[in-house]
Amino acid sequence: MKAIHCDLLGDADVLQVIEVEKPKIRDDEVLIEVAATSVNWADLWKLADFRRKVRSATSPKPNLGLECSGRIVEVGSQVTRWKIGDEVCGIVPGGGYAELVAVCDKLVIPIPMGIPLRDAATLPLSACLIWHCFFRLNRVRQDQIILIHRAAGGVGSLAIQILKYYGCHVYITAGTREKIAFCKGLGAEVCINYRKENFYKRVFEETKGKDFGVIAAKNISIAGGNSLSLSPAAHATLLNDVEKNIWPAIAQQRIRPIVYKSFKLIEAADAHTAMQKSINLGKKNGILDVPSTQSSSHPVSHVAVNHSRAQAPYLS
Template sequence: MKAIIIKNPGGPEVLELEERESPKPNANEVLIEVKAAGVNRPDVFQRMGGYPAPEGAPDDIPGLEVAGIIKEIGTNVKQWKIGDRVCALVAGGGYASEAVAPATQCLPIPQGLSFVEGASLPETFFTVWSNVFDRGQFRKGENFLVHGGSSGIGVTAIQMVKSMGGKVFITAGTQEKCDFTKKLGADLAINYKTQDFEEYLKERNEGVDVILDMVGGDYTAKNINILNPDGRLVIINAMKDPESTINMKRVMVKRLTITGSTLRARSPEFKGAIAENLKRHIWPKIETGEIKPIIYKTFPLVEASKAHMLMESSEHIGKIILTIE
């Protein structure tokens, strides 16, 4: 098979196309002929040497989500058959023409969607469901804030929360991104380069019930300040700074919950439960067009380095996808 290899930790230029032996599925896995693969921020961290693959996943082939056609099934797999069109969350190895995935982490590509659109779904949709709805316990009628509203996670969270009856606030770094997210459904879009999101929301008397944060650093204290009583702060990255100083008295008085997670190393059973919730609650909304995949740009597999350069520039709105012939 063709695969993009991390030759050694470094910049985008360390990604190279190589021929590799095809992987073999175990009893509970399927082998997918990959047609498209999503590019995500964790892939960049892995390339730089800061996000090692969990045990059993390829440590030199990045990629956390794929879409394609099932080519082979393990002996214990009953829910899929050869020829099925699926998208899947994988622990690594997605930047390749073939990849294995636990059967429980596969979902049918929603009716009417292409392979490129299907590949844009798993990583962000699994992440948002797990952190906003499971850990964050979002409920209909609540106010929700996502930082990085124009990212893949952001555009997914906006649509999922709006479809579940929430009021959505976002932060983004340009007016273009703010305008795009409002067209997507955000009720308030705050340009963090020209406005302080804490002051902006306080001036409008808008408290927040659930916050999904990828920034960390001084955002943490600001997040705590704007959370309503019994609010929940869910941290999934700390791109600005992993260390924060907060006022614990505010946490106690407002009965706040501060939590965080990483998804990659969780078990197939854990991820399979998320897949079932997505299939039940979200996939029908995709098929009706209420929730849409947001694709910014595609690159052929051999140009994975260019895709990483774009990801690191943060110029994109939505998802970046690799296509495989």
């Protein structure tokens, strides 16, 4: 099968399409024919770390690709929920930049109703991060004011929609008029251009001084979260929560992933560059086309590039 291989040429990353062995699944895993895999900032961080530390041709290469969508083509002997032909998306332990990927059956969930198979690759990690940080760690409730920094990114744009769905008042910051308009179209109530005005002063004015003062008055703690550091079991629980609480809103067309641009597989490095330049809106998706390994109604696989580098509770 074909997969992206990372190597070094001088100080530059070289992302090449090569032939590798087909993954062998364990009893609790499924094999997915990849329709799309989202390129996240974690992939770029892996490459940066690889550049800093590795100077040997025999050193381990970064295992890129942390989420995907596709069709199940094999199931392990202990798998009961899934069957061959099911269309799913989920979180993978690296290796998503490939035609086939093996993943634990608990780390995949059905494609949201009404969402194209390839677009679904942009959802698992972002949705899990949002649910983990806002609804688990910070127990967000209806009518709360939420501030999202640099909200035109992948996680930010999805967070606006999810928080609005749950009745929150969403304030955002962004750096251009285009991004401000984009976020407003998603439902953000107060949109602040952080390049032109002081966001703290504006939020203070909009909330009549109540927003930040309540932190001290009620002894509120501030929690930060990163879903990538969670265990597979924790991710499985989050995916279950996402399927129950966010997928219905997608089926109602209240929430939608936003795809930006497509790339061919051989243009993987270009997709990374586009992500770094922060020129896109939404999930910042580039799509890296890959020949399909199976005959199906979805004849190509591709990599959707997630431009967001968001952190919660303030996403950026």
